[in-house]
Amino acid sequence: MGLNNGSIERRKKIVGLEPSDVARIAAIKDLVVRRAEDYSATLFEHLSGLDEARKLFDNRALLDKARRLEVEHVHGLVSGDYGMKYVEQRLELGLLYALAGLETSVFLGAFHQLLRLVGSHVIRHSEHTPLDAFDAFMSLKKVAFFDVGLIIDVLVFERERVIRQQQEAIRELSTPVLQLRDRLLMLPIIGVIDTYRARLITENLLEAIRARRAKVAVMDITGVATIDSRVANHILQTVTAARLMGAQVIVTGITAPVAQSLVALGIELSKLDTVGDLQGGIELAEQTLGYRVQQSDATVPRINGIHGAS
Incomplete structure (x- = not known):
């Protein structure tokens, strides 16, 4: 999350936490520490009633750790030391709540x-006057809001990270590179191609060409x-990058609307090897690699290589 001493001090300034607040918190420290487990229990009692x-609550190990960290959290609230170590403890608690799938609204409640x-x-129960006790609690709330900001940032960050991973997985599945036979790859593309996906297609294809030592790749855009x-x-x-790596790319399945739009856009396609449909593209690829189709006695096509059976 990119936290450092400078950003921590900035967060303290945002909530208005000053040295005078730390002094007021010290006056109620013992009172709060004595009942730390009760305060923590209240938080989990509230959560226990929420679906x-x-x-x-279904994960006992996770729950036990959360209870322990929350008690430490209460102790930390009145510790008077709100530096990097304190922040790391709050981040650990936030990560645990993120692992448990808590929404920000649930945690805040x-x-x-x-x-x-x-x-x-x-x-x-404070030994001080009600006004002084109130001021001390308001100072404590500044630390609490400092903590809330950290924990919510963790919850949001982890949720976005999971979403990014899911999106990446979907994109990976949407651009599979299949190996049809030795040195022959096929890349079927379905759906909308945006700039990001186009870049992903390039990366996946070039990586597959190198890893599988491919000589021909059929890119089907039907x-x-x-x-x-x-x-x-x-x-x-x-196509140019693949050619530099020693592989030929055959594009198949260009539909009439796509062909018309490419012509209208004035795209230079003279360097592009195209075939009408996927079957024709695979046949051309096999010919390029030296395979030929032979009809067996059982009328089942059999593909042999020029230099031996495949």
Whole structure:
């Protein structure tokens, strides 16, 4: 998350945490520490009644660790030391809640219950005047909001990371490079091709060409409805890059609308090897590699290589 001492101090400034607040918090430290487990228990009691927190309670090891870290959290709130080590502890707690699948709203609701109980006890049982006790609690709330900012950032960051991983997995599945036979690859493309996906197609194809020592690759775009100029140029660049790696790319399945749009865009296609359909593209690829089709006695086609059976 890119946290350093400078960003930590900036976060303290945002919530208004000052040295005078630390002094006021010190005055209620013992009172809060004595009931740390009660405060923590209130948070988990609130969560136990929510279906959104069921994953946490279904995992005993995760729940036990969360309870321990939350008690340490309460101790940390009144510790007076809110540096990097303190931040790392809050991040650990946030990661645990993220692992349990807690939404930010669920965490905020439970943490509010904890703070409400802390405030009630501080006002009622502090040895100081009610006004001083209230001021001390308000100083403590600054630290609490400092913590909330950290934990919510972790929850959001982890959720976005999971979404990015899922999107990446979907994109990987949407651009598979298949090996049909030795030195022959096929890349079927279906759906919309944006700039990012076009780049992913290039990367996957070139990596497969190198890893499998391919000589010919058939790129089938039958399932692509439209191609703009950027994507068309990217495909041409892919073909050129593959050629530099010693492989030929045959593009198949260009539909009439795609052909018309490419012509209208003025895309230079003279360096592109195209075949009408996938079957024709595979046949051309096999001829390029030296394979030929022979009819067996059982009328089942058999493909042999010029230099021996495949």
